[in-house]
Amino acid sequence: MSDITVPQLGESVSEATVGEWQISEGDAVKKDDILVELETDKVSVEVRAEADGTLTSIAAKEGETVEIGAKLGELGSGEAKASQPKGDKGNDKKEASASKASGDEGGASGSGELIDAKVPVMGESVSEGTAGEWAVKVGDTVEKDQTLLEIETDKVAVEVPSPEAGEIEELLVSEGDSVEPGQVIAKIRAGASGGSASKSKSKDEAKSADKEPARAKLKPSGDDAKAMPSAQRVARENDLDLSKVEGSGKDGRVTKGDALKALESGASAPAKSESKPSAPRELGEREERVKMTRLRQTIARRLKEAQNSAAMLTTYNEADMSAIMSLRKQVQDDFTSKHGVKLGFMSFFVKACVTALQDIPAVNAEIDGTDIIYKNHYDVGVAVGTDKGLVVPVVRDCDTKSLAQIEKDIIDLGKRARDGKLSIDDMQGATFTISNGGVYGSLMSSPILNAPQSGILGMHKIQERPMAINGEVKIRPMMYLALSYDHRIVDGKEAVTFLVRVKESLEKPERLILDI
Template sequence: MTEIKVPTLGESVSEATVGAWQVSKGDSVKKDDVLVELETDKVAVEVRAEEDGVIEEILAEEGDTVEIGAALARLGAGSGAKTDKSGDKSAAKSEGKDQDKDKSGEKDKEKSEGEADDKSADASGAKAMPAAKRVAAENDLDLSRVEGTGKDGRVTKGDALKALEGGASAPAPAASAPSAPRETGEREERVKMTRLRQTIARRLKEAQNSAAMLTTYNEADMSAIMALRKQVQDDFTAKHGVKLGFMSFFVKACVAALKDIPAVNAEIDGTDIIYKNYYDIGVAVGTDKGLVVPVVRDCDVKSLAEIESGIGDLGKRARDGKLAIEDMQGATFTISNGGVYGSLMSSPILNAPQSGILGMHKIQERPMAINGEVKIRPMMYLALSYDHRIVDGKEAVTFLVRVKESLENPQRLLLDI
């Protein structure tokens, strides 16, 4: 018998909340199969089977708070086949009647498989893992339209998320169908906040309470970058295996500005100011569980291709729940792109203890006065929120102007000016 225990969850994390179990008592599992998901203050951690076996007992239920080293389940050796007591009695009474015994065994097996299917099936009849059902419920997804890649064709969480990205949804009700009567309690639903959401809420409020937060705005003409991307995109993708996006330009522009205005790359520690001589940029990523900020390390020495590749990998792992604690620690500055959701202008909140965060927004064509003429240009509003305790207004405005200049003239990044 092997105990499945809570693994080490990372620096400063001592406990977690048990999420959805992917298996039930009596299920057979193979080594590295995902058993359960644990939610911590920072990331979701998947607990996997360390060897083949059968789930003998589940010791922690969904929603329980568990500490590092606590037992979650017991894993025993075997194939997971269950012995039916009534079958044993019948076999004893009909000893010697091999044909009847075989039929009884087949009947029991079919019954067992049917019960397992019923247990894993959602309201639409599709067989799905618990995490996939939760995703479907939160996003109105019809799991019967999703192809399952899990055991016995079950729909996994990854299958559900992939279907959402592809635009799958629940089928529209028939126009002639009468509306169902409203059930008691349907108007409201009380759901406990996840540990990640609780931590996000607490840290954002702490940032507002502790920092003297102020936001300055500017706008950038994105014509030059858009033209450059269009010109070199095919060659860039062919050579580096990744598309040239906007984010790598913003990262490089921010690094150049941080070198000029080091206070924005610093933090306050008591009565001291810690100036960072490295440039680890956090990139905010929205997931189905909340906002996370994975970090791209040493952006001052990385190429545009390396930054794009790093952002793509971190973003995918964030959406799949595969980020590790260390992936989200130690950023010196953060970039948040609300433009992907259509935001035209907003004021980002600092990611403490950092002193600055840049907000990107939607690119929108607007009439601009250029050399005495009105021309239509693709413009983006930029917002820099900063801690006024350490960054003066002049420094904040200068920082944002440096970013604007680099974006409007990307050759400045190549020439390091």
């Protein structure tokens, strides 16, 4: 006997409303079957069975408010009564499973254990992703570790490999569905092999027919179906017209949070509701609508959060790049011959920033509540533009690495970024960031902080300009430098000093070599 409890519901969410139970007391359930859906002000969370068994009791009824860890019911082992799940929800899935079990007995495709293919852990703080296009279909034979589909998170794309060799028995999610770590997305018959083409085709058709009714039940079929129970209760109590409220829940359902926001904005008043657009605007003749990728949504959200939370300020300076350009020209052939990579500008900037960070530790620190965390390691994020958006892989322990090793790391990370092969760990834990808008021709800009970091350096295009040197006008290759910093932790004097240190190291690169 095991308790069914309320799982973690997300950051800052402490309670939820119980939705409709999908099964009744005494019904048998399979591992990962949906038992009940909990609704919070932000999202709807499905509670699934952790093992095969029988629902022996329901402790929290529909509409009740429950907290994290609260008991929802009890799941026991043993035989269950032959009853139908409440409202026939999940019935199609169970009948399909039963028909598979009976129909496959004695056949080649029915041999072997049924294995769950699950969403892997996608990294620290990553709680969901979006399912991409399946690389396989029902009836296909797969090898162990063969890619089944790709899941796009707000940071990277994660491939889901097959846990065992066998035959695809069932696909449980569709392209575009939101998935969570640990969620079962497919079932594989271990050791099974696909039959003839006609057999596979008929099997696919049967499975599709079995899944269609279940999928249809997930789609809203009217105003009542589009609203969660708690949202309907809020609507009844406040005379709110839910047909005029845009739902943010699963399949467009109106959640309690949507209903409360509508009340706050006066949506119950017909005049205001009608004036507020309830649907996306119509497109013009030469316009098209494309859904933002999860990565792009996250970039937008985090950049805005950085602006809202930090007291961001930018200070500027400029550096004469003559010395570095001359040094690179002198040693490039020998450097490339020995290390296998070219000596670029980025390694000089990384080393110059590390030297400045060691002198001005506040720029390498972060705010945690009312505390300041000073970091004595120097992990520099290097912004890389890709087809899907901007990513910031991290070069670790830059204070201990040579110029050659930093160049190698940057080249490797940049290639993997463009190929979409960066891992979560590759992009977490930077203490400072460098962004090079100069590769795109930017002459000057103000970079936005990469929270929770307190500083980011913007590099720009090298431009020849007339400069006054010792009373004479000389043409020099100059670069504008921009340091954006969090004024809550970094004072103006420290920011200016930091940028001057960077400028000095770039104009006299021998300082980097001699560590002065």
